[in-house]
Amino acid sequence: MAKVFIYPATSLILSDLVARFGHEPLGSALSIREHVQTPGFDSPPIQMTSEDPQKGLKWAAVEVPSGIRGRMALYGPLVEEAEAAIIIDEPDLAFGCMGCARTNELLVFMLREKEMPKLELRYPASKEEGVTFVAKIKQFLKELEVKE
């Protein structure tokens, strides 16, 4: 069972397909859960502490806005843990503020730079493309099993 990073990290479809075909999807929910379930000092609104932008320094330089470093504190450890990645090209659902946009750019860059099996594709727009989409992911995940 390989740890597969999914981009967009909140994707329902990718998360389901990776788990369905026997691997572990690495998405933002895992990091959020860890934050939410860790005791400490109350840090509203979603338990991001002032330490998180500092942790993010590992992946983004100090002049990078704290919003990006904070987000990288969530995604960075997952990317390091990842053994493979499935990346959706320009997903509409990942559209957001500049913090999200720049984090996404950095995230995709990090995934492309890391030496690991990667699958890049886009969301299907028809039934036929749906078959291709699922087949590509299924084949990719099967090949991961062989490599293991």
Next chain:
Amino acid sequence: MKPYVPEYVGTVTKYVFVDSPNTTPQDIATAAYEIAQGVMIKETCFGCQITGSPEDVDRIISHLRVLDPYRIFIKDRGFPPGDSRRCRADLGGARPGYLGHEYEMSFIRYISHGLEETGGMNKTSLKKAAGQPLPLEEPLDADLLEKLFSEET
């Protein structure tokens, strides 16, 4: 500053989405309640949320998947249900965060179709189907952009 004492430590929460003409969210929730054994189930308009120990949640999920294997989709959730930071009962009004799910649910029928088709494929036909092109969108050519600009003026 005050100490933060987290709730539901050691549990996992999973979303169960259903988009099927044969299975309703109520069917899913009822089936989950039947084998809940103390696990927290929250029925929602799209399916349900399950919160409990990882083993219990996996047990319920593998039971639910059988109901409609190609049309039930599951993903992790970071917050437990009813968390005051995310629950709209505390926030008031609609909550953010379902935009992504709403977007993906708009074409999830293609995925269901894909799962159904690939489910019966052997190794060779799966490889053939995976070899079909799914071209990525080409970035706009800079020369073309320049041409468009000059056309405007």
